[in-house]
């Protein structure tokens with residue numbers, strides 16, 4: 001592995017100790033991680049902890065905004081605990097479970113008690129959540145370079161990726177980073193995999209979601225994540241709108257409110273999602289403060305949710321795809337942070353083993369283990385998720401399911417476990433066993 005030097009360089013946007021060799025305008029490391037979102041920072045953290053030299057390249061400067069619902073389920077909390085992130089300070093708000101609203105029913109479902117996951121979730125604005133994770137990676141030894149925009153892969157004569165070209169700072173100074181392995185954690189835009197010809201798969205689910213912050217003293221410290229299965233419009237009395245909504249308290253006087261529409265819905269791509277959000281919010285109680293522009297904190301922003309492995313293969317020619325770059329959002333509930341972090345940890349484990357082998361076929365065999373591990377963990381579950389997305393794209397089926405399912409708390413506890421992917425793999429209860437069996441017997445995506 002590349003020798004450590006403890007040079008704290010004074011470069012613009014650099015944090016972290018040495019662990020890289022600078023050769024003129026070419027910088028070398030064991031691994032380059034592109035993108036310091038949750039996926040990239042988690043990958044860099046686990047690599048650095050195992051003595052691997054890592055360059056973590058991020059085009060933005062922290063703190064920076066990322067369009068998200070800011071909701072963390074127990075799956076994501078487990079990852080934070082593993083990384084030793086302190087979630088006890090006031091920027092974090094704990095939640096006990098999910099409040100589901102639809103079909104005239106309002107049901108509070110606590111997160112399940114499991115051996116594998118904690119029994120609480122969190123919210124924290126991505127404005128500083130991502131910075132916290134990036135700093136955690138730096139503390140573990142990764143070198144973070146912000147204002148560094150990766151523009152293209154560097155290829156060797158065999159078309160294998162051996163580094164990346166980047167532009168640094170406002171003056172876009174060109175720079176090259178070299179490493180035997182590169183992790184693409186560059187989010188839904190996936191510029192790096194796109195440059196390698198890895199386009200999104202059209203046969204996989206995808207969603208679009210918009211969100212906005214509102215000042216809401218009434219809802220800001222809600223200790224349940226609130227999920228709306230039916231959205232109504234003020235116009236025409238109670239016209240049903242397509243899509244599903246959320247209201248998550250941020251604990252700082254604000255709520256994060258948003259809605260998402262899946263590509264299985266007839267309305268996908270044909271609706272003004274921003275108008276739809278304000279239309280829905282105009283039906284909420286005035287004391288919540290969300291139907292008054294004066295309480296809005298910032299604009300309505302939106303982005304895509306790439307689901308169910310919508311970009312594959314997850315390893316090719318020296319590049320591993322992590323998180324949204326590899327389309328890993330859970331199709332059942334639109335959660336992506338936990339999956340970005342988990343895939344980052346899995347990629348790091350595989351890379352450590354691969355780098356311990358000589359370059360060539362032995363190393364490639366180890367790297368092939370990454371997509372295999374991803375399919376084993378999520379393949380069956382995402383197959384079920386793809387079917388689920390097809391089903392709920394039909395508003396009639398959704399209405400019948402909401403009407404007949406929500407009044408049954410036991411059934412809904414099962415649904416919560418399924419939708420949030422929260423089961424114990426071994427020694428779980430009957431619900432866990434059903435879900436685990438289902439995900440095992442269906443063919444992996």
Ligand SMILES: Cc1cc2nc3c(=O)[nH]c(=O)nc-3n(C[C@H](O)[C@H](O)[C@H](O)COP(=O)(O)OP(=O)(O)OC[C@H]3O[C@@H](n4cnc5c(N)ncnc54)[C@H](O)[C@@H]3O)c2cc1C
Pocket residue numbers: 034035036037038039040057058059060066067068069070071072076148149150151185186187188189191209210211258301302303304305322323324325329334335336337338340
């Ligand atoms: C409206 C909305 C609501 C959502 N709500 C939730 C939620 O409540 N909970 C949840 O778990 N998930 C939610 N998601 C999904 C979640 O936001 C993503 O799944 C998650 O951010 C994926 O993490 P990532 O690290 O893979 O990618 P990202 O978070 O997108 O990070 C990618 C990083 O790479 C950087 N980058 C990109 N290109 C380059 C480049 N060329 N060079 C250098 N750096 C680059 C970006 O600046 C960014 O920092 C939501 C998504 C949307 C759109």
